[in-house]
Amino acid sequence: MYNKDFSAEDILSVTRTIARDLTVPELFEEAIINREGMLSKRGAICIYTGKYTGRSPKDRFIVDTPSVHNIVSWTNNAPCTEDTFKRLYCKIRNFTKNHKMYVSDNFVGADPEHQLQVKCITEYAAQHLFLKELFINPEIPPTTPHDFTLVCCPSVLADPLEDSVHSEAFVIINFDYKMVIIGGTKYCGEMKKAIFSVMNYILPQKGILSMHCSANVGKDGKSAIFFGLSGTGKTTLSADPHRELIGDDEHGWSENGIFNIEGGCYAKCIHLTEDTEPEIYRAVKYGSVLENVVLDPRTRKEDYDDARYTENTRVAYPLSYIPNAIHPSMAGHPNAIIFLTADAFGVLPPISRLNPKQAMYHFLSGYTSKVAGTERGIVEPQATFSIGFGEPFLPLSPLKYARLLEKKIQEHNTKVYLVNTGWTGGPYGIGSRMKLKYTRAMLSAALDGKLDNVGWVADSIFRVEVPDFCPEVPIDILKPINTWADKAAYKRQAAKLVDLFAKNVRKFKGEMDDDILSTGPKM
Numbered sequence: 161m162y163n164k165d166f167s168a169e170d171i172l173s174v175t176r177t178i179a180r181d182l183t184v185p186e187l188f189e190e191a192i193i194n195r196e197g198m199l200s201k202r203g204a205i206c207i208y209t210g211k212y213t214g215r216s217p218k219d220r221f222i223v224d225t226p227s228v229h230n231i232v233s234w235t236n237n238a239p240c241t242e243d244t245f246k247r248l249y250c251k252i253r254n255f256t257k258n259h260k261m262y263v264s265d266n267f268v269g270a271d272p273e274h275q276l277q278v279k280c281i282t283e284y285a286a287q288h289l290f291l292k293e294l295f296i297n298p299e300i301p302p303t304t305p306h307d308f309t310l311v312c313c314p315s316v317l318a319d320p321l322e323d324s325v326h327s328e329a330f331v332i333i334n335f336d337y338k339m340v341i342i343g344g345t346k347y348c349g350e351m352k353k354a355i356f357s358v359m360n361y362i363l364p365q366k367g368i369l370s371m372h373c374s375a376n377v378g379k380d381g382k383s384a385i386f387f388g389l390s391g392t393g394k395t396t397l398s399a400d401p402h403r404e405l406i407g408d409d410e411h412g413w414s415e416n417g418i419f420n421i422e423g424g425c426y427a428k429c430i431h432l433t434e435d436t437e438p439e440i441y442r443a444v445k446y447g448s449v450l451e452n453v454v455l456d457p458r459t460r461k462e463d464y465d466d467a468r469y470t471e472n473t474r475v476a477y478p479l480s481y482i483p484n485a486i487h488p489s490m491a492g493h494p495n496a497i498i499f500l501t502a503d504a505f506g507v508l509p510p511i512s513r514l515n516p517k518q519a520m521y522h523f524l525s526g527y528t529s530k531v532a533g534t535e536r537g538i539v540e541p542q543a544t545f546s547i548g549f550g551e552p553f554l555p556l557s558p559l560k561y562a563r564l565l566e567k568k569i570q571e572h573n574t575k576v577y578l579v580n581t582g583w584t585g586g587p588y589g590i591g592s593r594m595k596l597k598y599t600r601a602m603l604s605a606a607l608d609g610k611l612d613n614v615g616w617v618a619d620s621i622f623r624v625e626v627p628d629f630c631p632e633v634p635i636d637i638l639k640p641i642n643t644w645a646d647k648a649a650y651k652r653q654a655a656k657l658v659d660l661f662a663k664n665v666r667k668f669k670g671e672m673d674d675d676i677l678s679t680g681p682k683m
């Protein structure tokens with residue numbers, strides 16, 4: 161077995177051709193020349209990722225070594241051996257001997273105190289462009305040594321039998337060598353979420369809460385964060401013309417306030433229209449990377465309604481493409497925390513207020529649905545409980561994140577809301593998705609203090625408080641039972657969800673305070 165340093169330098173010492181620090185136009189040219197994708201009508205480069213059009217959680221591993229063994233939580237992270245890592249590393253190293261690789265250093269962490277310099281090495285120019293847009297791109301290439309290495313070679317395939325992995329795709333994080341290696345999958349989301357996982361390992365160990373959330377700040381300087389699993393609305397709802405955008409997906413919360421981990425956004429394109437999501441629609445332009453979006457063969461016009469490759473069509477663009485994004489992407493302590501949930505049962509209120517214990521309960525529960533496409537094998541909304549609304553990306557014990565959040569909420573007296581961006585009037589298949597304009601109106605009202613003086617009544621099943629009025633929202637939708645034609649059906653459906661909640665929190669028994677665990681929904 162190969163027995164040397166496992167490092168960026170080692171790989172690049174054998175790489176046939178290195179294209180270093182290319183600019184956006186150069187990467188566009190390279191991607192076109194390499195036939196990695198084509199230009200869209202609005203001037204973005206559009207790439208197709210083949211078999212893997214979403215994340216593949218079963219193919220993601222953390223190398224289990226003595227130095228991380230007792231730090232990583234193995235209940236929600238799959239281990240792999242050093243041998244597996246080394247074998248796949250060697251396959252990548254050998255591959256680069258005959259190929260050109262794109263190399264540059266980018267940062268993650270907008271707060272200079274908590275930045276990580278990542279050396280990005282990719283097989284594809286378009287993927288390199290993706291990283292340039294998504295990470296924080298330095299004006300001049302840094303001369304300091306990098307902290308972490310990300311290598312992505314989709315053409316390198318694992319052999320499940322020989323390499324002891326599950327498929328030809330692999331995403332492996334090695335904290336000892338400070339390296340992520342990716343092969344077999346072209347889906348760009350794997351790269352960003354792997355580095356997010358790295359930050360979720362590093363930051364909490366320094367006392368900083370890292371969060372799967374978007375963030376924005378009002379004209380009054382009050383910031384808000386929106387936790388949510390994929391598809392619940394982090395990106396869509398954080399792009400708000402009345403508030404300044406901080407980031408759409410990954411943030412840290414330190415003693416100084418919140419900071420974005422990334423420098424760009426990765427928005428969903430399915431059914432995107434200029435009317436409903438103007439900021440995102442207009443961010444599709446020169447410099448951005450479209451993924452699996454169908455283009456008209458003659459006009460190259462983007463067809464956002466065509467899900468022939470996947471529902472999980474995407475666009476990546478730098479934060480500066482959103483008109484009211486602030487730079488640097490930092491703000492003070494949030495005044496409000498929103499937990500976004502896409503409830504496929506159609507029984508949760510569209511907005512509700514949580515006390516601090518309920519906030520902990522719902523953070524730990526992380527109830528939502530997996531929406532079609534983002535993960536391999538999911539074709540319709542599927543109820544799930546994802547701790548911290550981001551369990552696949554949390555390497556440490558989930559309680560570590562929960563305790564940090566609990567402390568922050570106490571210290572800053574932060575208001576917490578649970579917002580159902582999922583179904584209303586019935587479950588998925590019968591009811592309809594909550595109208596975006598109503599969700600936006602409810603959030604604006606909550607964040608602007610317009611719900612402070614309305615009446616709040618505890619929901620008899622979910623026990624969270626529901627407002628009796630919200631400007632610009634029909635009163636009927638505030639209480640979910642009122643939106644169901646068949647009230648008995650509503651109760652049966654709610655009972656199913658209550659049962660799921662209760663079963664799910666059992667796993668925290670003995671580890672989390674009983675008064676938190678007992679604050680959940682009850683029939």
Ligand SMILES: Nc1ncnc2c1ncn2[C@@H]1O[C@H](COP(=O)(O)OP(=O)(O)O)[C@@H](O)[C@H]1O
Pocket residue numbers: 388389390391392393394395396397408427428429430581582593594595596597599
């Ligand atoms: N009420 C709603 N709130 C938020 N998003 C909605 C709503 N109704 C439909 N959507 C759609 O759901 C998707 C939310 O995805 P996105 O904002 O990318 O989620 P995330 O960033 O959390 O993965 C978008 O395609 C958006 O248009």
Ligand SMILES: C=C(OP(=O)(O)O)C(=O)O
Pocket residue numbers: 214215349350353388389390391394395409426534
């Ligand atoms: C890119 C992803 O995140 P999100 O859908 O939350 O934007 C993902 O989960 O693969």
Ligand SMILES: [Mn+2]
Pocket residue numbers: 394395396408409426427428
């Ligand atoms: Mn998003």
